[in-house]
Amino acid sequence: MEWLNAVVQGIMLGGLFALFATGLSLAFGVMRFVNLAHGDLAILGAFVAVSVTSALGLNPFVSLVIVVPVMLAAGYGLQLGAFNFTVGADPLPSILVTFGLGVVIQNALLQTYSADSRGLDVGSIEVESIAITDAIAVGWIPLITLAVAITVLLGLQLMLSRTALGRAFRAVSDDPATARLMGINDRNLYAVAMGIAFATVAIAGVFLGIRQSFGPTDGPAQLLYAFEAVVIGGLGSVWGTLIGGLLLGVAHGIGGQVEVSYGYGSGPLLGHLVFLAVLATKPAGLLGRRTE
Amino acid sequence: MTLLEVRGLDAGYGDFQALFGIDVDVAEGETLAMIGANGAGKTTFLRVLAGQVPTRAGSITFEGADIGAVRAHRRVGIGIALVPEGRKLFGSLTVRENLIIGAHPGRPGRWSLDTVLEVFPLIRPLLERPSHVLSGGEQQAVAIGRALMSNPRLILLDEVSLGLAPVVVKSLYEALPALSEGGATVLLVEQDIGQALSVASRVVCLLEGRVSLEGRPADLARSDITAAYFGMPATAGSEGPS
Numbered sequence: 010m011e012w013l014n015a016v017v018q019g020i021m022l023g024g025l026f027a028l029f030a031t032g033l034s035l036a037f038g039v040m041r042f043v044n045l046a047h048g049d050l051a052i053l054g055a056f057v058a059v060s061v062t063s064a065l066g067l068n069p070f071v072s073l074v075i076v077v078p079v080m081l082a083a084g085y086g087l088q089l090g091a092f093n094f095t096v097g098a099d100p101l102p103s104i105l106v107t108f109g110l111g112v113v114i115q116n117a118l119l120q121t122y123s124a125d126s127r128g129l130d131v132g133s134i135e136v137e138s139i140a141i142t143d144a145i146a147v148g149w150i151p152l153i154t155l156a157v158a159i160t161v162l163l164g165l166q167l168m169l170s171r172t173a174l175g176r177a178f179r180a181v182s183d184d185p186a187t188a189r190l191m192g193i194n195d196r197n198l199y200a201v202a203m204g205i206a207f208a209t210v211a212i213a214g215v216f217l218g219i220r221q222s223f224g225p226t227d228g229p230a231q232l233l234y235a236f237e238a239v240v241i242g243g244l245g246s247v248w249g250t251l252i253g254g255l256l257l258g259v260a261h262g263i264g265g266q267v268e269v270s271y272g273y274g275s276g277p278l279l280g281h282l283v284f285l286a287v288l289a290t291k292p293a294g295l296l297g298r299r300t301e
Numbered sequence: 302m303t304l305l306e307v308r309g310l311d312a313g314y315g316d317f318q319a320l321f322g323i324d325v326d327v328a329e330g331e332t333l334a335m336i337g338a339n340g341a342g343k344t345t346f347l348r349v350l351a352g353q354v355p356t357r358a359g360s361i362t363f364e365g366a367d368i369g370a371v372r373a374h375r376r377v378g379i380g381i382a383l384v385p386e387g388r389k390l391f392g393s394l395t396v397r398e399n400l401i402i403g404a405h406p407g408r409p410g411r412w413s414l415d416t417v418l419e420v421f422p423l424i425r426p427l428l429e430r431p432s433h434v435l436s437g438g439e440q441q442a443v444a445i446g447r448a449l450m451s452n453p454r455l456i457l458l459d460e461v462s463l464g465l466a467p468v469v470v471k472s473l474y475e476a477l478p479a480l481s482e483g484g485a486t487v488l489l490v491e492q493d494i495g496q497a498l499s500v501a502s503r504v505v506c507l508l509e510g511r512v513s514l515e516g517r518p519a520d521l522a523r524s525d526i527t528a529a530y531f532g533m534p535a536t537a538g539s540e541g542p543s
Contacts, residue, residue, distance in 0.1 A: 183392055
């Protein structure tokens, strides 16, 4: 039964991984943009929520109403002002620029908030759970996180498949030069995509901050999990991102149970092994499009 | 009335100059065929008009306004649509989506999904298919339809016949008069001279990036066209290019 519990808790954790991975996957899918600052942006979002909650006395959930638009605007502006100069056939400039941005964010957070760990307090719901059986209980926070992840990804999928904006995203992803012939301003569209990516990673950061304590230098670890989730599911695939996040979460859950039962191994270790196994056998990911 | 006036146009890629001092006028309502051998600069000329390649010298005046500085994504809004070489449909979009994405909110007019399907009825049963599964001829029809959706004043057709079976090319060319009747001026680029001359009201021949001949098909001798096309006088008895 404890193994089943490990799987259930892993699925819940997977919701958070999927949320982290969403923005990374979108930016890569639309403009082949690799954002190494993605984890730091999540932490930045969490710290923005810290400031908003302490300044306005808001519940962290409610603070999303402010944090998400702020991060969306930041993503839009950064893409127009900086990232657009790195978009192209060669991924190296984007990797270098976002690596640098990550360093800047970490140090700015250290300067502003000190190195102390913080947390986002949402009250008693943090410790409340639903008992499914005697041995298995699902916490409200992980459940809400998973529900939000699925909602965000479903919304993204509907936007991509049903709306004019989504059609433009897909067209630009296929062929930006021809998309321009359709009157599409690809540079502006990239900024919209990055705004959405920042908004989703801000949500992920706030949920991370509700789930566990965090510090200014925790970003890279989150980036690693987001990358693993995206690669497992398939770069640029919306449902792949969800599957990748859930699979990685389950691997963490089972790995953690292995550690408890046998005294060796760990959740992240099994996650890394699953990631390597997928990379070795299905490099395009489980649901990934085979790209050129 | 002159719709498009090109004067002294130079353009190229990097160190390579493809066009040298091109002067071309396109009158409203005419069908102008630009012919020339591979590498003569025809495609570059269309790409300059569509804003995909910058001008290095000279001017482009469209409906009386200098459009040299107008960026590519704004050219469709002023009424210039390019059907690019190789069709360039969006592979992850359905045929319907490929057509709809061609429409421009600022350019309502005769052309819509329904009227495009009237001109190219072969597309109708394919609307929900992903565009990458279509045959070359079907893709070309969708590409022309996609450009029409923006109700262009000037439609630029790049090598419509390239890689297609003659019977398919014939049916595509039979649709061209409908474009003119719909209010579009047509500028088409072709290597297939016979096909181009059959629909064109005027012909411009490019040779190594320069205009080597210009005139109405009826006024041009076959030998003149051959000489302008290849850059050498036609020898006695030669039939010229197809």
